[in-house]
Every structure is written in structure tokens, then in C-alpha cells.
Amino acid sequence: xxxxxxxxxxxxxxxxxxxxxxxxxxxxxxxxxxxxxxxxxxxxxxxxxxxxxxxxxxxxxxxxxxxxxxxxxxxxxxxxxxxxxxxxxxxxxxxxxxxxxxxxxxxxxxxxxxxxxxxxxxxxxxxxxxxxxxxxxxxxxxxxxxxxxxxxxxxxxxxxxxxxxxxxxxxxxxxxxxxxxxxxxxxxxxxxxxxxxxxxxxxxxxxxxxxxxxxxxx
Numbered sequence: 249x250x251x252x253x254x255x256x257x258x259x260x261x262x263x264x265x266x267x268x269x270x271x272x273x274x275x276x277x278x279x280x281x282x283x284x285x286x287x288x289x290x291x292x293x294x295x296x297x298x299x300x301x302x303x304x305x306x307x308x309x310x311x312x313x314x315x316x317x318x319x320x321x322x323x324x325x326x327x328x329x330x331x332x333x334x335x336x337x338x339x340x341x342x343x344x345x346x347x348x349x350x351x352x353x354x355x356x357x358x359x360x361x362x363x364x365x366x367x368x369x370x371x372x373x374x375x376x377x378x379x380x381x382x383x384x385x386x387x388x389x390x391x392x393x394x395x396x397x398x399x400x401x402x403x404x405x406x407x408x409x410x411x412x413x414x415x416x417x418x419x420x421x422x423x424x425x426x427x428x429x430x431x432x433x434x435x436x437x438x439x440x441x442x443x444x445x446x447x448x449x450x451x452x453x454x455x456x457x458x459x460x461x462x463x464x465x466x
Contacts, residue, residue: 338423
């Protein structure tokens with residue numbers, strides 16, 4: 249018997265529970281997916297994107313990586329974005345980070361772990377860019393929380409700067425990009441108020457990024 253049999257049993261119980269409220273749920277789900285949302289979040293195991301915001305399977309397309317980063321050389325992330333925007337026609341892209349992020353902390357502390365150091369260099373670039381903002385925070389934890397927030401804002405900008413999103417905007421496709429942050433200690437998501445749905449709004453947001461980063465949402 250598989251040592252993971254308890255997981256398979258849990259899956260059966262989960263599926264049966266859904267079918268109790270909607271007997272045809274999985275049959276309908278197998279025919280098509282039409283999510284309105286693309287989620288770009290951290291790989292942290294303590295975060296369960298769909299279920300934690302009350303969505304069912306098929307309602308959100310999900311991409312996750314360490315520290316919820318969006319960079320223009322990551323073919324994995326860009327491929328997910330292109331499929332979500334051009335094939336699934338999502339209406340919202342949510343970039344979601346979280347406080348006390350281990351990846352952000354590793355970058356902030358300049359820790360060395362090997363291959364992942366190259367990935368986290370993107371966070372360190374953000375850290376150096378906003379050094380004066382971080383230095384203005386009183387405690388170590390405040391600095392780390394602020395960097396988690398700023399990194400999300402920078403990723404929202406990165407999403408808006410992709411040709412995928414800009415081409416969609418230029419052809420009149422409605423897509424809004426949002427920045428959220430999650431507190432593991434209370435299970436609550438917070439909107440960082442940096443949503444953009446056009447190139448003009450993206451440009452305006454770029455100009456206000458430094459000002460926005462000065463105020464925490466915690």
C-alpha cells in the first residue's frame with residue numbers, strides 16, 4: 249500500500265463533498281475552464297490561493313514561485329501569463345506576496361543558499377533601489393515587511409510592462425493588474441492599492457510608486 253494512501257483518501261472525501269452540493273460539478277468542469285483570474289504568488293506551503301479566497305477549481309489560473317517574482321526572462325511565468333491572457337481571457341491578474349516571506353528575508357539578509365541566490369538577486373535589486381525607504385523603518389521586522397510590500401508593487405509594474413499585457417491593452421482587452429499581500433498570522437489578504445488597467449494608469453503608478461511605498465498597509 250502506498251505510504252501516501254491517506255492523501256488519496258482525502259482527495260476522495262474532498263471530491264465527494266463537492267458532489268454533494270453539485271452532483272455535476274466535475275463533469276461540467278471537465279468540459280472547459282474559464283477563470284477570470286490569474287494568480288501570481290509565492291510557493292510558500294502555508295498559502296492556498298483558491299480556497300483561501302473562496303474559489304472553486306476552474307475559477308482561478310495559478311502560477312507560483314519563490315518570492316512571487318515576475319521577471320522578463322522567466323519563460324515559465326511568461327508562458328503562463330500568455331496562456332491566461334490570450335487563451336483564457338482572464339480579466340484580472342493578482343500579484344500576491346506575503347509578510348515574513350522567506351525568499352525576501354534571504355535576499356534582505358544577503359544569505360547564501362546556492363542556485364536560488366541568482367533568483368533572489370531580483371529582490372536585492374529592489375532593496376537597493378528603495379534603500380532610503382527601508383532605512384526609514386524603525387525595526388528589522390518593519391524593514392522586512394516594507395520590502396515585501398515594495399516587491400509586490402514592483403512585480404505589478406513588471407506585469408504591466410510585459411508585451412503580453414500591453415498588447416492586450418492595445419487591442420482593447422480588459423485586464424486589470426492588482427497587488428495584494430497576505431499575513432500568515434491572521435489569514436487575511438490586503439490590497440496594496442496599486443491596481444492598473446491601462447498603459448496610462450501604469451505610467452501614473454510608476455510615478456507614485458516611491459510615495460506609495462512610504463506607507464504600510466499593516
